[in-house]
Structure formats: C-alpha cells, structure tokens
Amino acid sequence: MVTSSTPRGGRRPGATSTRAAILAAARAAFFERSYDGATIRGIAxxxxxxxxxxxxxYGSKRGLFAAAMDLPFDPGDVVAAALAAPREERGLALARAALTAWExxxxxxxxxxxxxxxxxxxASAARLREFLTEAVLVPVAASLEGPRxxxxxxxxxxxxxxxxxxxHIARVGPLADASLAGLxxxxxxxxxxxxDAAPEAPA
Amino acid sequence: MVTSSTPRGGRRPGATSTRAAILAAARAAFFERSYDGATIRGIAxxxxxxxxxxxxxYGSKRGLFAAAMDLPFDPGDVVAAALAAPREERGLALARAALTAWExxxxxxxxxxxxxxxxxxxASAARLREFLTEAVLVPVAASLEGPRxxxxxxxxxxxxxxxxxxxHIARVGPLADASLAGLxxxxxxxxxxxxDAAPEAPA
DNA sequence: CGGGTGATTCAACAAGCGTAGAATTCAACA
DNA sequence: TGTTGAATTCTACGCTTGTTGAATCACCCG
Structure with missing residues (x-):
C-alpha cells in the first residue's frame, strides 16, 4: 500500500524556499506581536x-529576530533625499518620505x-536607539545649526x-483611518x- | 526554644499595609516591563x-493590572485646564500640562x-484607545471646528x-536627557x- | 549506484508562567 | 476565652516557552 501522505520526517521533494518563508513569517509575527509576544512555534x-x-x-530566537529586522532599505537614504529638498519644503518632504517608506x-x-x-x-530598544540616532537624528541635526x-x-x-x-500600534481611530494624502x-x-526653529547649517 | 525567624505561614503581627505595597510594586513592574513582561512572582x-x-x-493578573492602571488623577482635567488658556497660548499650555503631569x-x-x-x-490597547479618545481627543477636537x-x-x-x-521607552538620548524647561x-x-491649523470652535 | 550533505520532523527537556487549594498564624469580637 | 475571619505561606498542577539531539528522507556528486 502506497501512503501518499507526507512522511513524518526527512527532506521534501522539489526546490526549497522554506528559509525565506520562515523569515517572512517571522517578520510578520514580530511586526504584529513584538519580540516577546511572537513565539517560535507560532512562526513555524x-x-x-x-x-x-x-x-x-537561525540558531536562536535572537538570531531570527536579527535576521528579520534587517531593513530591506537604507533609511539614511530616505532621510537624505528629504533633506535635499529646498529649505522651506523639507518638512513636507520628510513627512511624505517617512510616511510612504513605512507604509x-x-x-x-x-x-x-x-x-x-x-x-x-x-536589546531591541538599544537597536532602535542606534537606528534612530544614525539614520534620522544625526542627518537631520546636521542640516541645522546652533545649540538646540x-x-x-x-x-x-x-x-x-x-x-x-x-x-499602527495603538490604532487610535482618526489616525489609523486617515489617508496619507490627508496626513x-x-x-x-x-x-x-x-x-524653522533652528538656523540652517552652512552648506 | 523560641524561634525568632518568620513563621512559614499565617498572619503577621502589627498593622498591615501589604495591599498597598503590592499595588505599588505592580505599578512599578507594569511601568518598566509592560503587562506581559511583568510577572506575578516578580511583583510579589x-x-x-x-x-x-x-x-x-486582586483575583487575577488582569485584575491587578486594572487596579494598578487606575489613574491617580483625572486626565480630562489636565487637558481642560490647558484648553482654558487664551487661544494663542494653548499649545504651550498643553505641552506644559501634559509634560509635567506624566513627569x-x-x-x-x-x-x-x-x-x-x-x-x-x-485589552490594554483598547483601554489606551478609550482613554486617549475620551480624555484628550474629544476635548481638544471640541475646541476646534471644521472637518479636519x-x-x-x-x-x-x-x-x-x-x-x-x-x-521614556526608547530613551533616545537628546530627548531622554532634555529638561522640561527646554522641551x-x-x-x-x-x-x-x-x-492654528483649524478654525476655533464658537464659544 | 553509493555515500555524504542538507532539509525536515519527532520527542523531550528544563524553566517559567498564572493559578488553585489547603494549611498556618494572627487579630478582633462575643 | 473561644470562635470566626482575615492575612499569609506552601505546594502543586497544567500550560507554554526556547532549545536540543536523534532520526528520517531527498538531492547531488563521484
């Protein structure tokens, strides 16, 4: 008798894209449940x-998290592009760039x-701190001047x-439902x- | 032989302030570790x-959380007081009121x-939503007018x-270290x- | 065609969690 | 002085978690 059901162990036939599938599932899980809230069993x-x-x-949950949280784009580029706009449009450019990037x-x-x-x-907090400082804070501050x-x-x-x-997290009504164009x-x-609150840095 | 060590069970002599101590410990734990991160064993x-x-x-962890998260002040009052300021100072008043209240x-x-x-x-998210809507969003929006x-x-x-x-959460350098007066x-x-972006509501 | 390498699963561990119930000790009142 | 009730602890159950080691199967290279 030929059992056509999946075997209880062993390699599956055909090409294998499992590794990417796991990473995608992990990203989704960390996105909607946070590091602690997401479970390896759930992701699997x-x-x-x-x-x-x-x-x-991925070795461990931490390793999976690190892999999943590798940004698929360079946030420094997003900010830099926005800062390249003329001085009086930088706020708008930054708002548009940031909102569309994470949307x-x-x-x-x-x-x-x-x-x-x-x-x-x-550990995540430290990583977020580092990310925000390097990719946002320093470039933006560099475009300004003065002690503040x-x-x-x-x-x-x-x-x-x-x-x-x-x-996206608290999902407070008006903001959660607002369109990008309105925001x-x-x-x-x-x-x-x-x-406008700080003088412009010299070019 | 008289054993002076604490007994293994039973009521302690003297007045009992344990209930309040538990609530304080719970507040501190939820504050710095969040609901999931805090453990009953740790609080105890x-x-x-x-x-x-x-x-x-407190019956259950949820019950303890509910008790610990009962605000010791009425946030509606904070916002209302700020909105009572003259129109051109409301931003400043709200900033000052909010910052000092949660500091x-x-x-x-x-x-x-x-x-x-x-x-x-x-459940916490729903409660936060409700809190923000009732205590902040509605009063502030009521002082404005127009579709936006x-x-x-x-x-x-x-x-x-x-x-x-x-x-307070990500603890990004400049903001974490800034003084209230500067902020x-x-x-x-x-x-x-x-x-200023929306017309004032009629008094 | 035979063996190694990698993909995949199973079963199990130890630790930590929230919670329940019985047991022990004290305080207060009759 | 009993008796009742509240305060407090001990022990233990059942569940979930991250992680491990061995076992099974498919592919590929010689």
Whole structure:
C-alpha cells in the first residue's frame, strides 16, 4: 500500500524556499506581536514548518529576530533625499518620505516591529536607539545649526514616532483611518516648524 | 526554644499595609516591563510577599493590572485646564500640562505602563484607545471646528505620545536627557501650530 | 549506484508562567 | 476565652516557552 501522505520526517521533494518563508513569517509575527509576544512555534506554524527547523536555520530566537529586522532599505537614504529638498519644503518632504517608506509593505513592518519590541526587550530598544540616532537624528541635526539643533531634530523625530505609534500600534481611530494624502500636509507643516526653529547649517 | 525567624505561614503581627505595597510594586513592574513582561512572582518578590497573596487580593493578573492602571488623577482635567488658556497660548499650555503631569511620580508611570502594555496586549490597547479618545481627543477636537478638527487633534496627540515614547521607552538620548524647561517651548510651538491649523470652535 | 550533505520532523527537556487549594498564624469580637 | 475571619505561606498542577539531539528522507556528486 502506497501512503501518499507526507512522511513524518526527512527532506521534501522539489526546490526549497522554506528559509525565506520562515523569515517572512517571522517578520510578520514580530511586526504584529513584538519580540516577546511572537513565539517560535507560532512562526513555524505560519510557515507550515516544524519549530525545530526555525532554530536549525537561525540558531536562536535572537538570531531570527536579527535576521528579520534587517531593513530591506537604507533609511539614511530616505532621510537624505528629504533633506535635499529646498529649505522651506523639507518638512513636507520628510513627512511624505517617512510616511510612504513605512507604509510600504516589507519595510514599515520592520520599523514597527522594532518599535514594538523595544518596549519589552532592552536589546531591541538599544537597536532602535542606534537606528534612530544614525539614520534620522544625526542627518537631520546636521542640516541645522546652533545649540538646540539636536533637541529640535529629536523632537521632529519623536513626532514621526508618535504618528507611527498612534496609527499602527495603538490604532487610535482618526489616525489609523486617515489617508496619507490627508496626513502628509498637516504633519509636514509641523515638521517644517521645527526646521524653522533652528538656523540652517552652512552648506 | 523560641524561634525568632518568620513563621512559614499565617498572619503577621502589627498593622498591615501589604495591599498597598503590592499595588505599588505592580505599578512599578507594569511601568518598566509592560503587562506581559511583568510577572506575578516578580511583583510579589518586590513587595516581599508570597505570589499567592497577590492573587488573593486582586483575583487575577488582569485584575491587578486594572487596579494598578487606575489613574491617580483625572486626565480630562489636565487637558481642560490647558484648553482654558487664551487661544494663542494653548499649545504651550498643553505641552506644559501634559509634560509635567506624566513627569510627576505616580501618574506618569501609569500612562507609560499603559502605552507599554498596549503594544503586546490587545485589552490594554483598547483601554489606551478609550482613554486617549475620551480624555484628550474629544476635548481638544471640541475646541476646534471644521472637518479636519478630529484629524488635527489626533496629530497633536500623536506628538505628545511620540515624545513620551522617545523619552521614556526608547530613551533616545537628546530627548531622554532634555529638561522640561527646554522641551516645553519647542513642543508648545508645534502644538500651537496644530491649533492654528483649524478654525476655533464658537464659544 | 553509493555515500555524504542538507532539509525536515519527532520527542523531550528544563524553566517559567498564572493559578488553585489547603494549611498556618494572627487579630478582633462575643 | 473561644470562635470566626482575615492575612499569609506552601505546594502543586497544567500550560507554554526556547532549545536540543536523534532520526528520517531527498538531492547531488563521484
């Protein structure tokens, strides 16, 4: 008698894209449940795979997290492009760039997952700190001048984080439902106000 | 032979302030580790008490959380007081009121604990949503007019949440170290800008 | 065609979690 | 001075978690 059901162990026939499937499932899990909330068993189930395979590929939960949280784009580029806009449009440009960047599937999940995880996991918090400082704070502050440049830049960044948090994590009604087109101009004006609060750095 | 060590069970002599001690320990734990991260055993240890006693008093972890997250002040009052300021100073007043309110020990911990927990716990998220809507969004939006009132109000609120997140959860350098005096004027100006973005509601 | 390498699963471990129930000791009141 | 009730602890159950080691099967190279 030929049993056509899947064997209880062993390699599957055909090409294998399992590793990528696991990574995708992990990204999704960290995105919507944070580091602590996501479980290896859950990720494995979402990828239709045994939990042990996840660890076989990525060594540990931390290793999986590190792999999943590798940004699929360079956030420094996003910020740099926005800062290249003429001075009086930088707020708008930054708002548009940031919102569209993390609204795009595959990149926004990572940043939100990082934010989510930073709440309960100190290693994630450190990584988020480093990311925000290098990719956002330093470039933005460099475009300003004066003793308050760093503070002003971090306030602008905090607003972006706040929108992210309210829209995707707390899901507060009006922000969660708002369209990008409605959001960008208002947020852009607020950011612009910060750019105007400190003198421009010399070119 | 008289054993002077603590007995293995039974009531302790003297007045009993244990219940309050447990609640304080719980607040601190939820504040710095979020709902999921905090454990009953940990809270009990911090209160120098047996874990079972925590449940004896509060029934369940959820019950303890609900008790610990009862705000020791009425946030509606904070917002209302700020909105009573003259129109051109409302941003500043709101910034000052919000920052000092959650910087004060015993009240800020609650809001931050709620934010932290909202990330991994849907019940907390719902509670945070409700809190933000009732205590901040609706009053602020009521002071404005026009179709964008609600959106503008929630953007202002998102900025407050962003500062809270960056300062106390992610602990991004410049914001975490900044003094209230340095923060308030800058944040106030950004909020004021939102108040100016929508027409004032008729008195 | 035979063997090695890698893909995949199974079963199990130890630790930590929330929670329940019985047992012990004290305080207060009749 | 009993008796009742509240405060407190001990022990233990059942569940979930990250992680491990051995076992099974398919592919590929010689």
């Amino acid at each position: 189930a979402a990828a239709a795979v045994d939990p042990a395979l996840v660890l076989h590929y 795009a599937p595959g990149s926004g999940e990572v940043l939100i997952g990082l934010m989510r995880s930073a709440v309960s996991d100190e 440049a760093m503070l002003v830049a971090s306030l602008a960044m905090s607003h972006l984080m706040g929108v992210l948090f309210a829209r 960008v101009p208002l947020l852009g004006a607020a950011l612009q106000q910060y750019f | 240890a911090a209160a120098a008490v047996d874990p079972a006693l925590v449940l004896h008093y 004060a020990p015993g009240s800020g911990e609650v809001l931050i604990g709620l934010m932290r927990s909202a990330v991994s716990d849907e 009132a609600m959106l503008v109000a929630s953007l202002a609120m998102s900025h407050l949440m962003g500062v809270l997140f960056a300062r 308030v004027p800058l944040l106030g100006a950004a909020l004021q800008q939102y108040f």
